[in-house]
Amino acid sequence: MNLLKRTWMPLLLAITLAGCATGDVEVLESQLRDQEDAISQLQHQLASANANMRAAQAETDTLRTQLAQQGQPPAILAEQAQVLFRVERIELHKYMTGGLDKDGLPGDDAITVLLIPQDQDGELLKVPGGIHIDLFDMTQPQDRQKIGTYDFSPAEVQQAWHSGFFGSGIMLELPLHNPPQSSKVTLHAELATADGREFHATGQFRVTPPDTANIAADPRPTTESSPQMFPDQGPLVPGYVDEDEQQPVIPSGFEEQQPPAGVPTSNNWTEQTRPTWR
Numbered sequence: 293m294n295l296l297k298r299t300w301m302p303l304l305l306a307i308t309l310a311g312c313a314t315g316d317v318e319v320l321e322s323q324l325r326d327q328e329d330a331i332s333q334l335q336h337q338l339a340s341a342n343a344n345m346r347a348a349q350a351e352t353d354t355l356r357t358q359l360a361q362q363g364q365p366p367a368i369l370a371e372q373a374q375v376l377f378r379v380e381r382i383e384l385h386k387y388m389t390g391g392l393d394k395d396g397l398p399g400d401d402a403i404t405v406l407l408i409p410q411d412q413d414g415e416l417l418k419v420p421g422g423i424h425i426d427l428f429d430m431t432q433p434q435d436r437q438k439i440g441t442y443d444f445s446p447a448e449v450q451q452a453w454h455s456g457f458f459g460s461g462i463m464l465e466l467p468l469h470n471p472p473q474s475s476k477v478t479l480h481a482e483l484a485t486a487d488g489r490e491f492h493a494t495g496q497f498r499v500t501p502p503d504t505a506n507i508a509a510d511p512r513p514t515t516e517s518s519p520q521m522f523p524d525q526g527p528l529v530p531g532y533v534d535e536d537e538q539q540p541v542i543p544s545g546f547e548e549q550q551p552p553a554g555v556p557t558s559n560n561w562t563e564q565t566r567p568t569w570r
Contacts, residue, residue: 378411379419382483382491385459389479391499392465399502401468403427406454407481407493408461416460418453421485422446423462428480429472439470439477446486471502 385408391400409419427440444452444464454463476496483491 379409379417379485379489379491380412381410382481382493383408383410384479384481384493384495384497385461386495386497388459388463389495390497393500397502398500399471400500401471403466403468403477403479403497403499405464405466405479405481406459406461407464407483408459409483409491419483419485420446421449421483423449423464424482424484425464425466426480427466428478429474430476430478431472431474439472440466440468442466468499472499473501475499475501 385406388406389404392402392404393400395401405425407423409417411417423444425440425442425444426438427442428437429439430437432439442464449462452462452464454460475498477499478494478496480492480494485491
């Protein structure tokens with residue numbers, strides 16, 4: 293009896309495990325079939341979307357060709373449309389935007405601006421369009437805060453494209469016809485794309501205002517007379533005396549002693565009387 297138990301128990305256990313494994317495999321196969329069906333549906337939707345996109349692109353190209361044949365060039369070129377539809381924002385480069393001294397005189401006489409169009413992922417885009425910039429000195433009274441207005445056409449913007457090691461984008465130079473009085477200016481830029489959208493960016497940047505204090509001459513009076521309180525009195529402020537010409541005050545008893553008369557001194561020696569080494 294014990295022998296039968298030892299023989300049938302492993303067989304029953306093996307049959308039970310095989311049944312469980314068969315059930316798990318069936319569940320996995322069912323899930324796999326569901327995933328394959330979902331993938332097939334997604335692939336079908338993707339193919340349909342690509343077909344619709346190609347049809348729309350072909351229709352757009354046909355309309356552009358018809359406009360060109362009628363002598364009416366399209367407002368947006370085909371290669372520009374792909375970039376225009378991706379642009380999401382513009383930014384001002386914080387390190388390559390600021391004051392510029394071109395004439396070597398005290399104070400900046402221009403401002404360089406690096407404007408960066410970007411898509412939603414922050415990728416740089418070469419976007420066609422016009423740019424309008426307003427410059428403000430916020431320390432001035434309200435009616436005098438705007439110190440400059442600048443406009444650039446799409447053609448000028450296209451030629452202003454800059455590609456460099458520290459940054460790339462639209463590099464513009466703004467002459468300061470009305471220099472600011474503060475060391476910080478507020479700059480507001482607006483990019484108007486060919487499809488009618490507008491993008492804005494605002495920032496504060498450092499400049500060096502004109503310094504007229506260093507241009508003034510020596511403030512010490514040299515030719516003008518000192519001011520007087522009353523006509524019958526002398527100057528209340530002593531006239532200017534060069535410090536190099538002032539004589540030191542010698543205390544009493546320490547005056548310079550002169551040699552007795554007839555004693556030769558070094559200040560009246562001649563070539564014949566000068567002592568020599570023998």
